Amino acid sequence: MVNSRTGTYDSLEELARQVISLTGEDPNREGLKETPKRVAKTYKELLSGYEMDPSHEITMFDSNGFNELVSVTEIDFYSLCEHHMLPFFGKVHIGYVPDKKILGLSKFSRIVDIYSRRLQTQENLTKQIFDLLENKLSPKGLIVSIEARHLCVRMRGVKEKGSSTKTTIKNGILLKRRDFADQFFIDSHLKVIS
């Protein structure tokens, strides 16, 4: 199978074989023989978001005058940090007050999934989700909040085992109406997975 952007499947497999060799391991020993193939397949899956356009996932409906807060919370995501290519993962919470349009509920997790399956920073992931929803829905107010654990922080260096990172962007009526913002934080109860 050939990936036009990242080169061939085979070259990823070969690269994984080289990494194994460079550690001093024998890539031909029983337990490792099939590993390069599995690694190539895994990375292809984890980075499959480049082959998809999240704006194609936007299916909108008329809001029929609904202009209260809609919260879609605790959307699981798994991504790879662009600095270390190690996983970071957690929950995405999205809240918006529609103007004329609402988004099909299943689409939120689809959008999160596509952006997550790329090399990312948490900040950029937050902004990409926010910008897409802002551009397509033009809601009265929007908030996107992500809480995540970064394995590059937990496994390496200072090993900050307990820390989590939270990023939030909001605009419009969510900056002015405290009751909407409060409701969002109650809905998302911003718990961090451990």
Ligand code: ZN
């Ligand atoms: Zn990192």
